Amino acid sequence: GAGVSQTPSNKVTEKGKYVELRCDPISGHTALYWYRQSLGQGPEFLIYFQGTGAADDSGLPNDRFFAVRPEGSVSTLKIQRTERGDSAVYLCASSLNPPGEGRGTEAFFGQGTRLTVV
C-alpha cells in the first residue's frame, strides 16, 4: 500500500496477557518510529529504528515493552504482562531519511492500533 499500515486496528486483551502490534512502513523508508498516544494528549515517543537496529529506545517505559524490525521493513511492538495503564493508541511512523534537517525526514504515520487492556 501507499501508506503506513498497522494491524490490528483494535485489540482488546486481558490484564497480564502478551500482545504484538504490527507495523508495515512505506516501501523504501529506512527510518521507523513507534509512538503511544493517550486520550486527549499528543503522541509520546517510544522507539526509533534505522534499518534493522533500534537506534533509540529511550522512550520505552519499562522492560515489558520490546520492538523488533528483523529485516529492516516490518516492525513488531511486543508488550508482555499487559497492564490497564498500557491502554492507548499505538502509532507507527516511517520516514524516507534518518532524522535530521531538511526534506525526507518528516514522519508519515499509520492509523494506529487502539489497545484496550481490561
Added chain:
Amino acid sequence: AQKITQTQPGMFVQEKEAVTLDCTYDTSDQSYGLFWYKQPSSGEMIFLIYQGSYDEQNATEGRYSLNFQKARKSANLVISASQLGDSAMYFCAMRERETSGSRLTFGEGTQLTVNP
C-alpha cells in the same frame, strides 16, 4: 518546562476564513525542526508542513503556512480559506537534533472546528 506549548485547546472558524493556531517551543539546540500534523477523528496523523531552524523563509504548503518567529520561539500554523474538512485536532511538534535526535516531541494539540 514544556517543550511544545499549544495554548488553544479549541478554536472555531467560519468556512472560507483564515485561522491561526499557536505554537511556542522551548529548546537550547541550535538545530531543530518544527512540524505540524493534523489528526482527524479517524485517528491518522497527517503531516502538513515542516520548518527547519535554519530556514530563512516561512514554509508554505498549499493553504498551510508556518509563521516562524525564531527570536520569539513561535511556529504558528496559518490555514487560509478554511474548509469543513479542516475540522480536526492539530499538533505542533519539534525535533531537537542535539538533545533528542530522533524523537518528535508533541504539544497537547488544538481542536479546530470549521463552521459552515
